Amino acid sequence: MNPLVASFHIDTVMLIAQAINFAVVFAVLYFFVIKPLMRVLDARTASVEKGIKEAEEATKKLHAAEEEYTTQLAKAQSEARKLLERVEEDSEKKRLVALEELTEELVRERAEARKREASERELFRQHMRIEAAGIVTEALERILATREPSVIDNTLIQKALEDTRNSTL
Secondary structure: OHHHHHHHOOOHHHHHHHHHHHHHHHHHHHHHHHHHHHHHHHHHHHHHHHHHHHHHHHHHHHHHHHHHHHHHHHHHHHHHHHHHHHHHHHHHHHHHHHHHHHHHHHHHHHHHHHHHHHHHHHHHHHHHHHHHHHHHHHHHHHHOOOOOHHHOOHHHHHHHHHHHHHHHO
């Protein structure tokens, strides 16, 4: 080995010293730099993995919440439709009841109007009879001017009224 050492100018003592220096530097770097750095990297890797797991769980929860939201929304829309149908049915019933009440009120008013019309007709007929009696009396007084008005017979007036009544009916 000497020829090898001589040809490459290798000093064995120096080689051993450098190996010891390398071992010391490697040990110092390993314990004071590499080990803490590995701990930090492991902690960071663990926290990233934890974050990924939490993100996956949050995604699952989000999907579950979206499904729940969709279900609740569909249920609320269904209930709203049913409520709207009930309100429409109730309003239709109320409209029909109001229409019936209005119809009944119109029938009552029509009956009252007919009664008033009948009573007004009767009143008109009575006035016409009285007026006719006055006209007949005046005509008879003129015809019977030779006699006194007190002499005119009431039966004659009644007969004239009957004749008038029969001719108008």
